[in-house]
Amino acid sequence: MTTERMKNLHPYVPGEQPKDRDYIKLNANENPYPPSPVVAKTAVRVARKYAARLGLYPDPDSNALKSAIAAMLNQTGGVLCRTELRGGKKNGSGAVCSPSAQDRIPFAVTPDMVYCGNGSDEVLSFVFYAFFDSDRPVVLPSFTYSFYPVYAGFYAIPLNAVPLRSDWSLDTQNMLAEANATDSGIIFANPNAPTGIGLTRAQVDAMIRAAPKDRVFVVDEAYVDFGGESCIPLLAEHKNLLIVRTFSKSLCGAGMRLGYVVASPELVAHLTTVKNSLNHFPVDVMAQRLGIAACGDAGYYARCARLIVCERDDFAAFLRARGWFVLPSQTNFVFAKKDGVRAEETYRAIKAAGILVRHFSAAGIEDFLRITIGTRAQMDALKAVMESL
Ligand SMILES: *Cc1c(COP(=O)(O)O)cnc(C)c1O
DSSP states (O other), X not given: OOOGGGGGOOOOOOOOOOOSSOOEEOSSOOOSSOOOXXXXXXXXXXXXXXXXXXXXXXXXXXXXHHHHHHHHHHHHXXXXXXXXXXXXXXXXXXXXXSOOGGGSOSSOOOGGGEEEESHHHHHHHHHHHHHOOTTSOEEEESSSOTTHHHHHHHTTOOEEEEOXXXXXXXXXXXXXXXXXXXXXXXXXXXXXXXXXXXXXXXXHHHHHHHSOTTSOEEEEOTTGGGTOOOOGGGXXXXXXXXXXXXXXXXXXXXXXXXXXXXXXXXHHHXXXXXXXXTOSOOSOHHHHHHHHHXXXXXXXXXXXXXXXXXXHHHHHHHHHHTTOEEOOOSSSEEEEEOTTOOHHHHHHHHHHTTEEOBOOOSTTSTTOEEEEOOOHHHHHHHHHHHHHO
């Protein structure tokens, strides 16, 4: 009954969302904090105002949302929280969102450089469709966001997965050698998942300079607000650079399904062509309005990010003090393993105690647990469970 192309589908398996029990969820890198009070208020207002107008389509191109995203990026320099560099206070009050001169984006991000979609997952699928072809492989790291291979299967695009280095960082030299050998595009998350390790902007800049100029170079910045460096400033120079971002992690909005691209207007126009050939209206009225509200309160999200960063560093220290090997994280999760500890069993024991963390069975990372950073209370609960094991 099914088509040939169905054979290429290998659906992504998301972190479990069980409803049988009220678990503490530290398995899907969701933000433990509620959205800004401004967003909550907007939700109520929009529900009232648009209830009578639900029969009307939303703006197909999310123009007001694009403007709000551009304004937020210009205001913050593309990263919500740089307190690691500035010594912010532990309670989050030291979080800053206005960048110093050296962190500012050296040009104005304009709305025509932004593309909005139904979660960055949808946006990424359009990126694969528009820019990667079946005539040559896409180069990516052996361990990165595991949805990329799913899209590659969907569109029948071959992959060239380059092993990580022994310290779990990207092997940029080998990735470049492979990309140049086949004149291929490149994609990775920065900071990377599930490792949590990031490249500096200067490292990505050097990489783009040495990569094929006629192929799109994709950097997925889903986690950049937790201590990474954004590559948005590099758009001034690199017309083949495409940056993917999401409201799901640092903007406390996984349930809104909002993702976006920042790139040259030319690349954005191609994504719009794909959208208009598949689904004219990927972002509903509510998500557009709530996204705009979220962009207007960057300070709130910067404080949340700062709290998460403090909690992450505490938790990594807790694990290390107990003999765990913890990769240096610039994200809202840690990736850790311990000699003599079977990760899958530990995952099960933690789950039995009411807390969900993530275990990947893929060969090479099967000894690790990926643990999302929650609130202080959630992390205290997890620490207590881990002490008792
Ligand atoms: C969470 C995540 C996404 C997906 O985000 P959505 O906007 O919720 O679809 C994309 N890329 C990476 C690397 C992620 O970790």
